Amino acid sequence: MNRSVFAIPFIVALAWQCGEPSFxxxxxLSSAEYESLAVDPKSAExxxxxxxxxxxxxKGDLQKRLIGAIKEKGAPYAIxxxxxxxxxxxxxxxxxxxxxxxVSDRPRNPxxxxxxxxxxxxxxxxxxxxxxxEIGPVHFRTKEAExxxxxxxxQAALCLQCHGxxxxxxxxxxxxxxxxxxxxxxxYSVGDLRGAFVSKRSL
Numbered sequence: 208m209n210r211s212v213f214a215i216p217f218i219v220a221l222a223w224q225c226g227e228p229s230f231x232x233x234x235x236l237s238s239a240e241y242e243s244l245a246v247d248p249k250s251a252e253x254x255x256x257x258x259x260x261x262x263x264x265x266k267g268d269l270q271k272r273l274i275g276a277i278k279e280k281g282a283p284y285a286i287x288x289x290x291x292x293x294x295x296x297x298x299x300x301x302x303x304x305x306x307x308x309x310v311s312d313r314p315r316n317p318x319x320x321x322x323x324x325x326x327x328x329x330x331x332x333x334x335x336x337x338x339x340x341e342i343g344p345v346h347f348r349t350k351e352a353e354x355x356x357x358x359x360x361x362q363a364a365l366c367l368q369c370h371g372x373x374x375x376x377x378x379x380x381x382x383x384x385x386x387x388x389x390x391x392x393x394x395y396s397v398g399d400l401r402g403a404f405v406s407k408r409s410l
Contacts (some may be wrong), residue, residue, distance in 0.1 A: 271301075
């Protein structure tokens with residue numbers, strides 16, 4: 208009997224046991240057990256821990272800039288500030304080992320549209336939210352890259368000044384249309400999933 212027939216599944220199983228799961232397609236990721244992807248922030252190590260710390264710094268920096276802009280000149284000014292500050296933050300927190308960025312299935316900036324693997328994670332999160340289950344950071348690999356992703360929910364009513372529906376004032380909508388003519392990032396409510404922070408490194 209050819210023992211190599213049994214070697215491949217053994218190697219695959221071993222790879223799953225020795226680290227974060229690996230996927231060859233977004234379809235595989237979509238059908239994965241969520242618990243195999245989930246990361247506990249309290250016990251995260253290595254790339255996952257570094258990424259989660261970076262997400263916290265990114266979020267804090269950006270929130271500080273946007274809240275300050277709203278208080279200073281209102282939501283239309285915050286739209287302008289965000290268009291400059293967000294790319295600056297992505298560059299600041301990225302390095303030669305990893306790239307830090309944000310994605311969404313309904314992006315304001317079309318360059319932030321989730322790729323097929325990132326979109327699969329967004330769908331997994333939304334499915335869990337619909338089932339009233341908790342969501343949190345995930346860690347996985349593809350053939351080309353290693354990912355850590357952390358959800359970005361709409362946390363407060365303040366966010367709806369730029370991402371809500373009726374809450375968006377005409378002058379704010381005008382500012383959005385001028386800077387982001389292809390904007391899809393409105394119509395949210397508090398608690399909705401807005402997108403994700405992503406840390407990605409090539410393999």
